[in-house]
Amino acid sequence: MTEPNQLPPLRGEFRVITCVMPAGRGAELLEVLRREQGVVSASVHHARGIGTHSLRHRVYSDEKQVLTALVAAEQADAVFELLYHAAGVDVPHAGMVMMGYAFRGAGTEPLPEMAEDIQ
Amino acid sequence: MPRVRKGSEMKQRDEIVVLTDAVLITCIVQRGVADTVVDAATEAGAQGATIFYARGTGVRQKHLGVLGITVNAEKEVIYIVAPSDHADHIFERVYVAAKLDTPGMGMIYMAALEKMATYVPPEVAARFGQHD
Numbered sequence: 001m002t003e004p005n006q007l008p009p010l011r012g013e014f015r016v017i018t019c020v021m022p023a024g025r026g027a028e029l030l031e032v033l034r035r036e037q038g039v040v041s042a043s044v045h046h047a048r049g050i051g052t053h054s055l056r057h058r059v060y061s062d063e064k065q066v067l068t069a070l071v072a073a074e075q076a077d078a079v080f081e082l083l084y085h086a087a088g089v090d091v092p093h094a095g096m097v098m099m100g101y102a103f104r105g106a107g108t109e110p111l112p113e114m115a116e117d118i119q
Numbered sequence: 120m121p122r123v124r125k126g127s128e129m130k131q132r133d134e135i136v137v138l139t140d141a142v143l144i145t146c147i148v149q150r151g152v153a154d155t156v157v158d159a160a161t162e163a164g165a166q167g168a169t170i171f172y173a174r175g176t177g178v179r180q181k182h183l184g185v186l187g188i189t190v191n192a193e194k195e196v197i198y199i200v201a202p203s204d205h206a207d208h209i210f211e212r213v214y215v216a217a218k219l220d221t222p223g224m225g226m227i228y229m230a231a232l233e234k235m236a237t238y239v240p241p242e243v244a245a246r247f248g249q250h251d
Contacts (some may be wrong), residue, residue, distance in 0.1 A: 009208060011191060015233065018143075020169050047171035050157050066198075076233075084236050085137055096237035098143060098154070100230055114144075 013073035014102040017080055018066060020049060020095035021087040026065040032086050033069060034110075041108045042069035043068050051093055060093060072104050136239040141232045142206040144199040147175065148217050148225035159216030160199050163209040169198040183223050190223040195206035202237060 002048030021029070026064040033039040067087070071079050080099050089095040146156050150172065157168045175194040184188065201209050210229055218224050 018198075044169055047169045049167065049169050050161075051167035052161055066169060066171065080126050080234070080236070081135060089236070090135075090238055092240075094238065096200065096235055098141065098235035099233045100143060101233065 009104065011104045014105040015071055015073055015076035016100045016102050017069045017071060017076065017097065018100070019069075019083045019087050019089065019097045020047070020064050020066050021089055021093055023063040023065045025087060025106070026067055027110060028089055029067055029083070033082070034109065036075065037071075037076055037082060038110050039069055039075075039079060039108075040110045041071065041105075042067060044068075047093065062093070064095060070102060070108055072108055076112050135236050136244050137236050139232075139234045140203045141200050141235045142203045142229055143208060143232055144197075144201060144210055144213070144227065144229050146199070146217065146219075146225065146227040147173070147194050148215055148219075148247070149191040150193040150195050151191075152217055152225070153197050156195075156197050156213050157216050158196075159212045160209050161162045163212035164205055165199050165201055165209050169201075173198050184233040186223060194225070202233070203231070 019029075023046060030042055030044060033042055035056075044065050044067045047064045047066045049062045051060050051062075067083070069079060069083075076099060080097060084090060084097045087095065087097065089097055144160075148156060153170045157170070160168055173183050173194045173196050199209060199213075206229055210227065214220070214227055217227070219227055
């Protein structure tokens with residue numbers, strides 16, 4: 001049962017950052033996010049990516065990983081740029097980073113003992 | 120991946136080309152239907168899609184009656200990023216192709232993206248120039 005001092009957070013400004021990247025980098029990227037930005041509210045799952053060169057010809061199907069992170073709005077741009085470079089999506093057909101909105105969220109605060117490790 | 124088109128609002132910031140007129144279409148269908156969705160989306164102009172598996176829970180047994188047992192709980196989720204002025208067309212084509220007007224077939228929704236970034240060839244980025 002929820003204690004009075006443990007009420008869920010109110011509405012705020014959050015961003016959901018989703019990164020589609022080549023498979024194999026997910027775990028490493030979660031660690032980079034935690035170490036450099038203190039982001040612990042992220043998860044990774046596998047996916048397959050399908051892309052086209054032209055509009056009608058399917059030319060590649062790749063194994064991907066998708067990282068989803070919930071971050072406070074003021075931190076979002078920094079996390080976005082970190083992911084763009086660290087995930088290696090700045091080369092052709094590697095993937096993309098996208099940022100959408102969320103207006104209520106929780107779980108973005110790192111544990112106190114983890115805060116010491118954050119650079 | 121949205122096409123880079125004339126008229127797109129693009130920003131160059133720390134060497135990241137950011138596209139700000141993109142929309143994320145998410146489609147959740149029964150397992151095996153994703154290829155139909157992707158084919159419809161690419162024919163409608165989408166340049167790519169990301170597909171992953173999920174397990175769906177819902178009210179199908181309760182409200183669909185005997186039809187509920189025909190609905191596969193294993194799902195495929197498809198992400199399609201599209202230019203905002205083209206997204207409605209892709210959305211409608213996928214809706215029809217995946218028969219989403221039928222109860223239990225799945226769902227589709229579209230959400231605005233504040234921005235997205237991917238590889239953009241330098242010559243394409245140069246064509247659009249830089250602005251804040």
